[in-house]
Amino acid sequence: MITVLDYGAGNVRSVINAIERAGESVHIVTKPEHISSAEKLVFPGVGNFGSMMHILNSKQYVAPLQDYLRTDRPFLGICLGLQALFETSEEAPGVNGLGFITGTVRRLQVGALSVPHIGWNGISIHKPSGLFSGLDGDEKFYFVHSYYVDPVDTDTVLTTTDYGECFTSGIQQGTITAVQFHPEKSGAAGLRIIENFIAGRTDAYMPQGCPQETRLARRIIACLDVRADDQDRLVVTKGDQYDVRAGGAVRDLGEPVDLARSYYEQGADEITFLNITAFRNCPLGDMPMLEVLKQTSRHVFVPLTIGGGIREYRDESGRLHTALDVAAEYFRSGADKISIGSDAVLIVEEFLKTGHKQGTSSIEQISKVYGSQAVVISIDPRRVYVDSPDSVPHHVISTGIEGPHGQRWCWYECTIKGGREGRPVDAVTLARTCQELGAGEILLNCIDRDGTGDGFDLELISAVKGAVSIPVIASSGAGCPEHFAELFEHTGAEAALAAGIFHRREVPIGSVKKYLEPRVEIRTR
Ligand code: 1PR
Numbered sequence: 001m002i003t004v005l006d007y008g009a010g011n012v013r014s015v016i017n018a019i020e021r022a023g024e025s026v027h028i029v030t031k032p033e034h035i036s037s038a039e040k041l042v043f044p045g046v047g048n049f050g051s052m053m054h055i056l057n058s059k060q061y062v063a064p065l066q067d068y069l070r071t072d073r074p075f076l077g078i079c080l081g082l083q084a085l086f087e088t089s090e091e092a093p094g095v096n097g098l099g100f101i102t103g104t105v106r107r108l109q110v111g112a113l114s115v116p117h118i119g120w121n122g123i124s125i126h127k128p129s130g131l132f133s134g135l136d137g138d139e140k141f142y143f144v145h146s147y148y149v150d151p152v153d154t155d156t157v158l159t160t161t162d163y164g165e166c167f168t169s170g171i172q173q174g175t176i177t178a179v180q181f182h183p184e185k186s187g188a189a190g191l192r193i194i195e196n197f198i199a200g201r202t203d204a205y206m207p208q209g210c211p212q213e214t215r216l217a218r219r220i221i222a223c224l225d226v227r228a229d230d231q232d233r234l235v236v237t238k239g240d241q242y243d244v245r246a247g248g249a250v251r252d253l254g255e256p257v258d259l260a261r262s263y264y265e266q267g268a269d270e271i272t273f274l275n276i277t278a279f280r281n282c283p284l285g286d287m288p289m290l291e292v293l294k295q296t297s298r299h300v301f302v303p304l305t306i307g308g309g310i311r312e313y314r315d316e317s318g319r320l321h322t323a324l325d326v327a328a329e330y331f332r333s334g335a336d337k338i339s340i341g342s343d344a345v346l347i348v349e350e351f352l353k354t355g356h357k358q359g360t361s362s363i364e365q366i367s368k369v370y371g372s373q374a375v376v377i378s379i380d381p382r383r384v385y386v387d388s389p390d391s392v393p394h395h396v397i398s399t400g401i402e403g404p405h406g407q408r409w410c411w412y413e414c415t416i417k418g419g420r421e422g423r424p425v426d427a428v429t430l431a432r433t434c435q436e437l438g439a440g441e442i443l444l445n446c447i448d449r450d451g452t453g454d455g456f457d458l459e460l461i462s463a464v465k466g467a468v469s470i471p472v473i474a475s476s477g478a479g480c481p482e483h484f485a486e487l488f489e490h491t492g493a494e495a496a497l498a499a500g501i502f503h504r505r506e507v508p509i510g511s512v513k514k515y516l517e518p519r520v521e522i523r524t525r
Pocket of ligand 1: 224278308416446475477499
């Protein structure tokens with residue numbers, strides 16, 4: 001029996017699924033005594049150090065946790081569950097951590113690299129551990145964080161990872177182990193670590209293939225646009241420039257859970273679900289989507305993002321659901337990140353009008369509780385040609401793709417409701433403002449390229465990438481493996497998202513990754 005500490009933020013479902021997949025049963029902590037009586041404790045966490053410690057204190061979990069750690073019982077901390085072991089964090093000055101390890105948690109200083117550090121990076125292993133039994137050492141693991149631990153006693157350092165600086169990505173002290181990356185989101189290698197922890201392996205295992213310098217891989221993400229078809233069945237669909245109907249009927253490209261599982265097995269680094277008609281309905285009335293997530297997270301051990309309908313709304317009975325309520329329901333169902341589309345545009349319009357943050361928007365509220373890394377902004381822009389750079393009050397770029405009347409300038413108009421309504425905000429301003437409001441990543445679609453197979457809009461991607469310091473996922477237009485290579489060569493995008501090329505089985509994900517081999521990596525030093 002593995003006891004899992006769920007303090008109420010983030011996605012513990014994947015951790016539970018990973019443990020159950022390894023054949024163990026799980027007991028969730030609901031009162032302090034459960035920590036005291038645990039035999040093996042897993043503490044997964046995402047979000048903000050301050051709000052985590054606040055919840056641990058209010059639930060009276062701090063003293064039992066400190067006792068547990070002192071009594072030499074097996075412990076696996078994940079992400080914030082590692083940071084919690086330290087005394088303090090720069091993320092929440094004045095808030096005490098558990099203080100089991102002397103040291104502090106610091107913000108990543110990464111120069112020109114993006115923060116949060118999101119994606120698959122390697123580990124350099126500093127001492128033998130049963131946790132790594134069966135691994136080669138050159139595996140990559142999924143990281144998503146802006147802070148790292150800095151222990152005073154370097155003997156506790158189990159692994160380090162490079163990202164701007166060389167930081168401690170794992171610690172081990174007796175039976176206490178904790179890692180910054182997410183084993184439950186790191187495919188087969190991560191599941192192996194969880195199995196080793198459950199098996200209580202104590203052999204001094206030292207993988208031989210560890211890199212001298214670890215590198216972050218650029219990600220390949222499979223996207224599943226989901227909606228109800230005309231028979232009210234939830235299907236994966238795909239549009240051409242956002243039009244998902246062919247011959248009058250919604251294109252049906254398969255069943256969401258099966259397709260997601262198949263993309264995971266083919267090597268997708270992440271899976272994104274976009275509920276493309278959620279702007280019409282009551283998002284939480286859309287229970288099938290929650291069920292899709294729950295079922296997918298049972299078999300898919302890479303990060304899952306869900307978008308569509310993340311906003312405040314009133315249900316049919318008149319009850320108000322905040323955007324935070326909607327997001328919480330998705331996180332509980334297995335999502336690691338939520339993606340906000342239409343609401344982000346309206347929020348930015350309001351911000352540009354008033355010039356100050358209200359603290360009440362979905363972006364601010366969700367990032368405050370779940371951390372900025374959990375909030376993706378999905379932008380649906382459309383190219384608008386203009387005659388000169390100063391003819392509109394928007395971010396205009398010089399373009400190499402001439403407009404219908406020979407224009408050499410364009411801006412990218414943001415849209416809402418799945419491209420149905422254009423708004424007076426440009427994609428560059430939207431991305432920059434959302435970052436300021438707390439978003440952690442940009443998913444940059446492009447209506448002009450969507451479903452065309454003509455390649456990514458490199459001009460759009462470079463313009464947005466140049467305006468933000470958070471990671472950018474480039475989307476829309478992938479038609480062949482060369483398009484991914486071209487994207488990574490010419491823009492700073494950290495990830496590429498594609499749909500049609502995979503759904504139509506033109507090129508499997510595995511072939512795209514093989515074409516890009518050795519994986520396109522970001523220099524981390
Ligand atoms: O506005 O917060 O409810 O979110 C709705 C979400 O649904 C947004 O993220 C929006 O992008 C998405 N969406 C809405 N309508 C459509 C549509 O297609 N009619 N899909 C839609 C967006 C774009 C990508 C697509 C890539 C890659 N689809 O998801 O997968 O363009 O396609 P490709 O590789 O085939 O070119 P809210």
